Amino acid sequence: MGSKRGNGEGSIYQRKDGLWIGAISIGRDTNGKIKRKTFSGKTRSEVNKKMKSYIADLEHGKVILNENINLQDWFIFWLENYKVNNVKVGTIEMYYSLYKNYIKDKSIGLIKLNKFKTSTLQVYYNQLINEQVTTVKRLKYLNNIIGSSLKQAILDEYLIKNPCTNISFPKIEKNEIDIFTHEEQKQFIKSLEETGDRFKTLYKFALGTGLRRGEILALKWSDIDFEKKEVSVTKSLKYGGKNELSNIDKATFILQTPKSESSIRKVPMPSNLVKELKGYKILQAKEKLKNTIVYQDNGYVFAKEDGRPIEGQYLQRYYKKALQNAGIKYRKFHITRHTYASRLIEKNVNLKVVQTLLGHSSLKMTSEIYAHVLPKQKIDAVELLNDCI
Template identity: 40%
Template sequence: MAKKTNYTKNGNEYYRVTVTIGRDSNGKLIRKEFYGKSKKEAEAKRDEYLNGIKSGLNIDFQNATLGPLMKTWLFEVVRVSNRIKPSTFERYEGIYRNYIENSQIYGLRLSAIKSIQLQRYYNELYESGKTSSQIKNLNKLLKKFFFYAVEEGYILKNPCSSKSLVIPGEVEQEETEIEIFKDDEIEAIKKALEGHRLKALILLALGTGLRQGELLGLKWDHVDLENKKIKVEQAIKTVTIIDANGNRKLETREQPLKTKNSARTVPIPSSLIPVLKKHESNQKEEKLKAGPLYNDNGYVFATATGNPIDARNLLRAYERLLKKAGVPYRKFHALRHTYATKLFQRGVPLKTVQMLLGHSDISVTANIYVHVMQEQKIDAAEEISDLFN
C-alpha cells in the first residue's frame, strides 16, 4: 500500500499538518507546522504540542534547549538581580562554564529532559574524578534554573526535584570540630600584636565575633565608642565582576551582608575601647601624612592611604602574626569561633549567641557549637552533683 504524504522536503516525503496558535504583534496569524512519516505521526506531534500549550507551556517550549536558555537566565536575570552578590554570580558562572557549556547536556531539549539523563551525566562526572561536592553544587544551580524554566512555561516539572535523583558518592557529613584558640595562644597573639598595625582589627574580631568581610567593611559611622557598640551593616569582598559579555575583572566591593540576621548591633568589650581610640588616633596621623593622596572612605580598617584592605593581604599578615606568636595556624574564622566558645563557657544563652553572631537561625548556632554545648550540659549536671553526697 502506498504511503500517503503531502509534502516534499530535501527530496524526502513527509506528511505535514498545520495549526494556528494565535497572532503576532502585527495581527498576523502564527502558524506552526508538524511533520511525520504518516498523517498519524504528524497529528500526534501536533496534539502533543497543543496539549502542552493547554497545560500552560510556553508556545516556544519545543525549541528551547538547556544551554542557551540557561546562559540567558544567568546573564539577563540572575546577574542583574539585587538579591545576588557578585561573588555568588561568579560561582554560578563558573559552574555553567565548567559543567554546562560544551557538555553533553548543553543541547538537550528542555521539554524532553528526564531525571535519568541528568543522573547519567552526574555519574560520568563522578567517574571522571569530580567530587560529590562539585556535582551537588551543579545540581543546586540546575535546580534553580529549572524552577525558572517551569515559571516561564518551558517545562511542567523540575527534573532536579525528583527524589530518585542522587548525588554519586555522597555520604552523610560527619560533624567537624571547630577550631578555636586556647587561652595561652590568645595571650601569645596579644603579645605579638603590640605595635602591630592590625592590633585593633584582630582584637575586635576576637572580642565581637565579626566576620572578616564585616570587619573590612566597618566604617566609623557604625562605631559608637561612647556607648560601646557597633552596627554591622555591610561587608567588603574582593570578587570577580563579570559583565553581560562575559568580560571579567577583579574588584573590591561593598556588598550586602550574608543574611538578614547578619545586620545587627554588637557590644564592644570595655577593654577594647582604649585600643580602638588609639587606632583612630593612629589613623588620623596617617591621614595627615598622606595628605591629598588619602582616600577618606570612612573605613575603620584601611590602608595607609585610606583604601579598603585587600582580604588576601589581611590573611597574609594574619598568618605572619601567628608565626611570630608561635601559634599553630588556624583560619581567620577561628577568631569568631573562639569568641562564641568563650560566650558559651561563660553561660551566655544560645539565643543571645545567635543574635551576636548574626546567624539566620538558632539551629545554625546550635549545630556549629554542638561540642561546646555538650560540655555545658556536663557542667550543668555537675552543678547538682552535691545532691547525692
C-alpha cells in the first residue's frame, strides 16, 4: 500500500506483508544527512501511538539520540530519568554504588549498547568470580540491575535482545544463618543488666519483636500501643542520601516506607518487653529534663541523649561493644531478627504466623531462610503420633 499520513504523525505506511511502519526525522548526523527513527506495529494506531510517545519523550529530554551510547552512559541516563523519582533514596544509593564499582570505566561500561552480547557479560562476570573480587550473590544482583536498565533500552529500541537473561552463574552453597544460642542470648541479657547499657531496652526490643534495624530506629512513641501490647511498623529510618544523582548535598536522615508492602504490619510485644519499655520511657523523660536546653524532642522511641535520631552505624558501634562486654563473638545486628524468628519456630509457632510477624512477602521466603530450624520441628511433630500407633 502507499504511504498514509495523519496530522503530526510523520510518515506511516503498510508493507505488503501487512506490517505497519512509521518514521520520523530526529535531526541530522555529522555529515548533515537526515536521521530517521522507525517504528513498527500490527496496526496503524499502534505505530502512531509509539511515534507520539517517542516524540513526547524527546521533547522532555527522555530520549538519547546518540545511537552509539555505551552501557555506563545509558545506565546513568536510566537512573536519572526512569528510576531516581520512582524508588527509595537508599535504592538509588545502592544502584549508584554498583555503577561505580562494576560499570564505570570498566570493560563492560565502555561497550556500545548495539555491540553488547551475553558472552561479553559472561566473560566479565567470570573474571570477577575467578579473581574473587565479589560474591556470586552480589553478581546476580548486579546482573538483575543491569538487566532492568537494558530492558528499558529495548523498550526505547536501542537493543533487540537483553544480554542479561542467559548468564550462567556458579551454584551458591546455602549456609545456615547465624543466630544467638540460648546460652548466648541469656548471657547477653545478663551483661546488659549488669553494665547498665544505655541501649539495653533497644537490644531487648529487637530480640522481642524481630524488627529490622531501620524499622526500630524509625519508631516513635505514637507507634507504641501499651494497652494492646503491640507496635505499628509503618516506616524505616535511613541515614544517607548523598550522591551525584540526588538533590541532597549532604547525608541526612530519611524516613521512608519499609522494605516491602508486607513489611507494614502490627507486631505484638511480650508482656516482659512492655514492662521494660514503660520503664525505659520514664528514664527517657528524665533524660529530657537533664538536657532540656539541647534536647530535640522528635518523639523517637530510641534516640541519642539529646533526642536526635540514631544513625545505623552509630548503633552498630555500641552494639559491637555490648557483645564484647558479654564475651560473645561479633555478628551483625540483623542476627537479633534471625534469633527472634528461630525462637518462635523452636516453640512450634506456625510458620505462616512467623512470616506475618517478620513482614516477609511470602511463606517460601520464610521457610527457605529458617530451614535449619525446621528438621527438629518435623521430628517433634511426628512424635505426636505415638499415641495413635
